[in-house]
Amino acid sequence: MSKQIENTQHPNSxxxxxxxxxxxxxxxxxxxxxxxxxxxxxxxGHSKGILKNLSSKGKLFAFDQDVDAQENLQSDDRLIFVPHNFRYLQKFLRLHNVQQVDGVLADLGVSSHQFDVGERGFSTRFDGPLDMRMNTNENKTAAKVIQSFTEQQLHKIFEQFGEVTNAKTLAKHIVQNRTKQPLQTIEQFKMLISAVVKGNPNKYLAQVFQALRIEVNEEIDALKEMLLQLNNLVKPGGRAAIITFHSLEDRVVKNFFRNGSFQNELSDNPFAIGEKKKTWKLINHKPIVANEDELKNNKRSRSAKLRVAEKI
Ligand SMILES: C[S@@+](CC[C@H](N)C(=O)[O-])C[C@H]1O[C@@H](n2cnc3c(N)ncnc32)[C@H](O)[C@@H]1O
Structure with missing residues (x-):
């Protein structure tokens, strides 16, 4: 039976x-x-939807590594907020004596708030510090990545995390020019790379910023670490729902739900077909994407993909 609820009362839209x-x-x-x-x-928003479907006996543990998210805390006895990175999911749940759960949701990436506050340094639209940390207690900022990574490291992140077409040229240009001028703000960085921008500048900058953000927050490693913990954490019959916003993340989630791991068994050993016991049953074979209404009303939904699987 459908448990849909009104999509109009988000705690902080x-x-x-x-x-x-x-x-x-x-x-x-x-x-x-x-x-x-x-x-x-x-x-x-999603937490509110989960709470609406829980009885007084249900519980919701909500993680966020950004202190700003705590502004939105709803007063509800069933909600326990954990102000930490979800890569430490099991560790913090164990502190609350929780060994297994009925379901897990992750809506990856950054919030609109993080993009909209210029001082956080996530957006190409404002000037601000080259920061991009979701957790401002961490040391790695975008400025540090740009100033200290080798040409090869920069090339790899622009290519893999941003799919930047001229990733090699961009990395080389940064390394050759990064000591010639101050490099602490978004505008200074945009100026530095202006000579190598290719194609539509907005799209190009968005890809470069995405790559830096993923590296600064170690988003792919954190995602993989969290997913692996779900194998023991989610009860049989329980579900995991993961919303991704770019192809690299989506591929990680897709492969994990197929294999319960990140090793590609088929390419390692063709005889392994059929031998391995499945850990997850896919609820949707194709990712769920936004309908026309949502696409019209929320630009961010354009690249969202939802994959859901049930623990066997
Ligand atoms: C897309 S927003 C989630 C929006 C939320 N579903 C809602 O309905 O408002 C992503 C949030 O997850 C947080 N986040 C991203 N990666 C995280 C991680 N590894 N650990 C903890 N929080 C993380 C970000 O700080 C951000 O607030």
Missing amino acids: NYHIPVLFNETIDTLNINPNGIYVDCTYGGG
């Missing part, structure tokens, strides 16, 4: 409008008395 809201709540197939985890609380 100025902070962030949740994407694929009904689709996520619906496919999580929430057990009213269950224990759930929202790995990415943000503005609390």
